[in-house]
Amino acid sequence: xxxxxxxxxxxTYDGSVHVDGRAEGExxxxxxIDVASGAKVKALLEASNVTIKGDVEGALNARDKLILGRGAxxxxxxxxxxLQIEDGASLNGHVRMGDFEQQGSGG
Amino acid sequence: MSGWVTLSSRxxxxxVPRPAADQPPSKTGQRSSVxxxxxxxxxxxLHIDGDVLLSGTIEGEIxxxxxxxxxxxxxxxxxxxxxxxxxxxxxSGPVTARKRLVVARSGSVTGDVRVARLVIQDGASFSGNVSxxxxxxxxxxxxxxxxxxxxxVQVLPATDGNAGPSAPAGKGKPVPIKGKPKx
Numbered sequence: 001x002x003x004x005x006x007x008x009x010x011x012t013y014d015g016s017v018h019v020d021g022r023a024e025g026e027x028x029x030x031x032x033i034d035v036a037s038g039a040k041v042k043a044l045l046e047a048s049n050v051t052i053k054g055d056v057e058g059a060l061n062a063r064d065k066l067i068l069g070r071g072a073x074x075x076x077x078x079x080x081x082x083l084q085i086e087d088g089a090s091l092n093g094h095v096r097m098g099d100f101e102q103q104g105s106g107g
Numbered sequence: 108m109s110g111w112v113t114l115s116s117r118x119x120x121x122x123v124p125r126p127a128a129d130q131p132p133s134k135t136g137q138r139s140s141v142x143x144x145x146x147x148x149x150x151x152x153l154h155i156d157g158d159v160l161l162s163g164t165i166e167g168e169i170x171x172x173x174x175x176x177x178x179x180x181x182x183x184x185x186x187x188x189x190x191x192x193x194x195x196x197x198x199s200g201p202v203t204a205r206k207r208l209v210v211a212r213s214g215s216v217t218g219d220v221r222v223a224r225l226v227i228q229d230g231a232s233f234s235g236n237v238s239x240x241x242x243x244x245x246x247x248x249x250x251x252x253x254x255x256x257x258x259x260v261q262v263l264p265a266t267d268g269n270a271g272p273s274a275p276a277g278k279g280k281p282v283p284i285k286g287k288p289k290x
Contacts, residue, residue: 082229082230083227083233084229084231085227086226087226089225091239092237092240093237094236095234095236097232098234
């Protein structure tokens with residue numbers, strides 16, 4: 001998804017997603033989600049690895065790892081196995097680490 | 108200020124040297140420093156006007172106007188508040204960092220954190236609520252920071268042509284900021 005693309009709705013995708021633009025809704029992917037710097041996402045996100053450099057609002061579930069890059073802004077509750085936050089990132093919400101109730105189909 | 112308080116089960120020779128009296132206090136307000144060694148234990152409240160280095164077992168409450176450092180071996184079941192807080196050990200309890208919280212890869216935090224800035228390294232373990240923003244600084248009791256006089260800087264006018272041997276490429280010795288005490 002390029003910087004001028006936008007997506008609203010529910011996406012279940014067998015693969016990885018890279019978001020440069022605007023996205024709203026619910027995204028469940030088997031691969032990774034990349035939210036680039038400048039992107040705005042208001043959604044429920046579920047993926048293996050999630051890398052955020054833009055703005056994200058919503059619940060987030062990373063089956064493996066979440067990386068919040070410098071300049072990232074995340075508002076929402078997150079469930080992750082591993083978490084890395086770089087200096088300059090902003091996070092507001094609840095963090096749960098380790099266990100999941102819902103395991104994704106990818107593996 | 109009265110100087111340094113060192114509570115440590117480590118060798119006394121390992122303590123950080125006291126700064127000379129004519130030196131102005133550093134920006135972080137290092138007026139005093141408390142070190143709890145790996146075999147030390149504190150149950151209760153510690154309020155310290157300065158920095159804290161913890162590597163033992165702590166239960167209760169730690170409040171520092173300066174920085175709080177929690178070492179690998181430390182087991183802290185307490186609320187922790189400081190300016191810069193860095194965690195390499197285990198902490199269970201709320202953490203407030205008026206400036207920045209760093210959870211190193213060996214660190215684990217279970218509890219709600221209120222921070223201005225947050226760094227979590229890969230491998231660290233964290234569970235709890237995060238509230239982040241500059242309001243932490245405003246809400247926390249501010250220490251009166253002694254303002255160090257601004258060093259006078261002379262700006263030399265740029266000269267064209269050969270400037271002469273004005274600035275030899277100085278190779279400063281790396282100065283260790285904090286001596287790691289060894290047994």
